[in-house]
Amino acid sequence: MKLTVTDVRKSFGATEVLRGASLTVREGDLAAVLGPSGCGKTTLLRIVAGFEGLDGGSVRIGEREVAGLPPERRGVGIVPQEAALFPHLSVARNVGFGLPRGSSGRTGRIEECLELVGLAGYGDRMPHQISGGQQQRVALARALAPRPGVVLLDEPFNALDRSLRVSVRDEVRAALKRAGATAVLVTHDQEEALSMADTVAVMREGRIVQEGAPSSIYAAPRDLGVATFVGEAVVLTASRGRDTVTCELGDLLPRRDGATGTANGTADGTGNGTASETGNGAANGTADGAANGSVAGNGAGNGTAGSVALRPEQFVLRAPGEGAGGLVERVEFFGHDAAVTVTLESGTVIRARTRGDVPHRPGDRVGVTVEGPVLFFAD
Numbered sequence: 217m218k219l220t221v222t223d224v225r226k227s228f229g230a231t232e233v234l235r236g237a238s239l240t241v242r243e244g245d246l247a248a249v250l251g252p253s254g255c256g257k258t259t260l261l262r263i264v265a266g267f268e269g270l271d272g273g274s275v276r277i278g279e280r281e282v283a284g285l286p287p288e289r290r291g292v293g294i295v296p297q298e299a300a301l302f303p304h305l306s307v308a309r310n311v312g313f314g315l316p317r318g319s320s321g322r323t324g325r326i327e328e329c330l331e332l333v334g335l336a337g338y339g340d341r342m343p344h345q346i347s348g349g350q351q352q353r354v355a356l357a358r359a360l361a362p363r364p365g366v367v368l369l370d371e372p373f374n375a376l377d378r379s380l381r382v383s384v385r386d387e388v389r390a391a392l393k394r395a396g397a398t399a400v401l402v403t404h405d406q407e408e409a410l411s412m413a414d415t416v417a418v419m420r421e422g423r424i425v426q427e428g429a430p431s432s433i434y435a436a437p438r439d440l441g442v443a444t445f446v447g448e449a450v451v452l453t454a455s456r457g458r459d460t461v462t463c464e465l466g467d468l469l470p471r472r473d474g475a476t477g478t479a480n481g482t483a484d485g486t487g488n489g490t491a492s493e494t495g496n497g498a499a500n501g502t503a504d505g506a507a508n509g510s511v512a513g514n515g516a517g518n519g520t521a522g523s524v525a526l527r528p529e530q531f532v533l534r535a536p537g538e539g540a541g542g543l544v545e546r547v548e549f550f551g552h553d554a555a556v557t558v559t560l561e562s563g564t565v566i567r568a569r570t571r572g573d574v575p576h577r578p579g580d581r582v583g584v585t586v587e588g589p590v591l592f593f594a595d
């Protein structure tokens with residue numbers, strides 16, 4: 217079912233933790249709420265689940281307002297950080313925990329859910345007889361069993377070691393999709409959010425500051441804070457001309473889709489609204505991208521001071537003499553690609569993503585240029 221969280225406010229004593237958080241998740245979508253530690257992600261999830269009351273705003277699941285209902289009447293399934301299975305119950309009995317005893321179809325539903333998470337045939341095992349990743353999938357099967365309207369996952373991969381995390385992520389995503397579940401995943405791991413979710417909601421200081429498809433958040437962050445939090449970026453002082461952005465790496469082409477905004481985003485306290493994907497889409501359709509009132513593309517930006525955010529894949533390493541000069545400090549080889557750290561003559565350090573067969577070695581002199589349109593944010 218669709219989840220609509222509107223302008224939710226919550227304080228603990230004098231501390232205002234949620235300051236008008238709004239989030240919409242379409243039916244069947246997996247949305248990641250991504251934000252730094254302490255920004256209020258878990259509080260938001262607990263409010264949706266009903267474990268915490270709210271001071272203002274609304275939470276709707278489908279068309280139903282659930283803000284006043286106890287957790288058990290909300291139709292919400294929860295996958296906690298650690299699987300938290302009942303150790304004395306078999307896998308099947310754990311999965312069936314939320315299903316009425318003796319109900320017809322109970323056994324069938326348990327089997328169906330184990331199959332959804334790829335653990336058909338594991339029902340008779342005890343939790344200690346399966347791996348950490350499998351335990352997390354049993355927790356998901358348990359959450360899905362009562363057919364909840366929304367599934368909430370609170371940093372569910374934290375307890376797993378890195379090598380296991382990627383495969384369990386894939387399995388959890390596949391199971392949610394097979395179940396057709398509407399789900400919210402809370403995480404501070406941007407790679408996890410970008411790779412797993414249909415939509416990403418970036419949270420900062422108690423508000424969702426931008427919602428959209430992972431690719432659009434990465435390509436068109438609304439401010440410098442989002443740009444640097446979602447994905448790697450080198451930030452340089454820059455000046456915006458009519459058709460160019462000038463920085464120490466030369467005259468670059470600004471993005472012209474209206475995505476460029478201010479460097480401080482909502483820090484001025486005016487930014488309750490989120491930069492939704494629809495909003496960006498609307499800006500895309502304009503001739504000059506000035507729909508959000510930013511300096512980008514509105515012709516008023518001659519000489520405007522600000523910052524440019526450059527992605528690692530935008531740097532091109534060339535022969536010395538081409539572009540800005542620099543010295544290769546480090547080459548990290550990942551097989552499919554590589555990361556090359558270069559100190560420019562100005563002292564600026566950049567990290568370039570290049571093809572795996574990178575010819576450079578530490579100590580080499582190179583030239584650095586930038587390709588593609590760049591993100592500019594006015595001061």
Ligand SMILES: Nc1ncnc2c1ncn2[C@@H]1O[C@H](COP(=O)(O)OP(=O)(O)OP(=O)(O)O)[C@@H](O)[C@H]1O
Pocket residue numbers: 228231233251252253254255256257258259260404
């Ligand atoms: N029950 C509570 N009483 C008082 N303060 C609380 C309570 N729950 C949360 N907080 C405070 O609210 C703020 C947000 O906490 P929350 O757990 O929602 O953040 P988070 O984004 O999930 O962080 P993390 O990623 O570290 O879990 C923190 O400063 C926290 O100390």
